[in-house]
Amino acid sequence: MSEAQFPTLSDVAREAGVSLATVDRAINGRAGVSALTRARIDAAIERLGFQRNHSAAALAKGGNAALRLGVILPRGENPFMRQLAAAAHKAAGQFRQRRVAVEVVEADVFSPRLLSESLLDLPGRFDGLAMVGFDHPLVREAVNTVSEAGLPVVTLVSDVPDSRRLRYVGIDNKAAGRVAGSLMARFIPPGHQSIAVLVGSLGLSDHLDRLTGFQQVLSERFPHVAIVSLVEGRDDVEATREVVAGLVSERNDIVGIYNAGAANNGVAAALGEGFRRPIVIGHELTDETRPLLLSGKLDALIAQSPGHEARSALRILVSALGTAPLFEDEEDIRIEILLADNLPRPPPPLAAQGDDEVRTS
Numbered sequence: 001m002s003e004a005q006f007p008t009l010s011d012v013a014r015e016a017g018v019s020l021a022t023v024d025r026a027i028n029g030r031a032g033v034s035a036l037t038r039a040r041i042d043a044a045i046e047r048l049g050f051q052r053n054h055s056a057a058a059l060a061k062g063g064n065a066a067l068r069l070g071v072i073l074p075r076g077e078n079p080f081m082r083q084l085a086a087a088a089h090k091a092a093g094q095f096r097q098r099r100v101a102v103e104v105v106e107a108d109v110f111s112p113r114l115l116s117e118s119l120l121d122l123p124g125r126f127d128g129l130a131m132v133g134f135d136h137p138l139v140r141e142a143v144n145t146v147s148e149a150g151l152p153v154v155t156l157v158s159d160v161p162d163s164r165r166l167r168y169v170g171i172d173n174k175a176a177g178r179v180a181g182s183l184m185a186r187f188i189p190p191g192h193q194s195i196a197v198l199v200g201s202l203g204l205s206d207h208l209d210r211l212t213g214f215q216q217v218l219s220e221r222f223p224h225v226a227i228v229s230l231v232e233g234r235d236d237v238e239a240t241r242e243v244v245a246g247l248v249s250e251r252n253d254i255v256g257i258y259n260a261g262a263a264n265n266g267v268a269a270a271l272g273e274g275f276r277r278p279i280v281i282g283h284e285l286t287d288e289t290r291p292l293l294l295s296g297k298l299d300a301l302i303a304q305s306p307g308h309e310a311r312s313a314l315r316i317l318v319s320a321l322g323t324a325p326l327f328e329d330e331e332d333i334r335i336e337i338l339l340a341d342n343l344p345r346p347p348p349p350l351a352a353q354g355d356d357e358v359r360t361s
Contacts, residue, residue, distance in 0.1 A: 079288040188225065228253075308333055
């Protein structure tokens with residue numbers, strides 16, 4: 001680091017010989033950092049003259065240069081991910097005075113090889129990354145590589161556990177699965193019943209955690225409810241329609257379907273308009289799921305706020321790069337239960353929300 005540069009959290013982590021996540025926990029007063037490690041970090045801060053000052057950090061990047069943050073989202077038509085992209089777009093305007101630029105990058109999140117290759121191409125292009133993760137050794141290694149190169153990584157919605165990512169931003173997906181299981185057991189008829197679970201992919205940690213929580217609550221409290229089929233739809237409408245249509249044609253005893261992923265239109269299309277329709281519980285309030293819930297093709301939604309998540313991920317990255325404080329009570333992402341009876345008002349059209357602080361590649 002030259003004399004003209006101002007130190008960042010990455011510089012403090014290298015100087016103290018600890019991870020960026022450990023430095024972030026220490027300076028924000030969170031648990032999990034020993035007294036000895038805190039002392040090493042404090043000493044490194046003192047030696048480097050580190051200050052959490054956004055003007056200094058901007059100057060460290062050279063004059064008018066902005067901090068460049070990348071948001072890696074799945075390629076495709078997942079409505080919730082489109083909401084997340086729009087939320088990142090909108091949140092970028094809130095960071096304009098700190099000279100932060102946000103770019104949305106689409107990647108094949110369902111392919112560990114392609115996702116890891118996309119990650120490894122990004123050091124030098126961005127100063128920090130928020131990404132929808134896929135739990136696979138290739139992705140874990142790529143996250144570790146870019147983190148060790150000084151690029152803080154925040155996982156968004158779906159985590160990459162045991163990696164060197166700075167932090168996970170999203171709901172507690174095991175708790176969300178337990179909520180879905182409790183609702184399902186109350187909605188379906190009494191007695192021994194068969195239900196099915198649909199996921200986008202078991203490699204997505206959010207889908208796997210939801211499945212785990214769902215199974216746990218049934219085993220603990222509703223043993224008369226049995227999961228008789230588990231299928232993957234890759235969050236694709238047509239693929240989901242095909243697997244659900246095949247499922248219900250093979251089994252006429254299924255009284256409930258829990259969709260732990262996306263592509264709810266595919267579920268609705270497969271079930272059609274028949275009188276005897278399974279109870280269907282899904283995730284996320286979107287332009288796709290709102291009419292399904294109102295029409296009765298979905299019975300309940302477990303929802304999270306894409307706007308809160310996008311803002312939180314950007315705040316955490318900006319803080320990690322040494323340009324703003326972080327307030328922990330703002331970063332807790334809550335689980336919501338939505339029925340047709342308590343739907344919030346629809347948001348304004350996305351075109352009315354925009355500003356030009358984000359680019360999509």
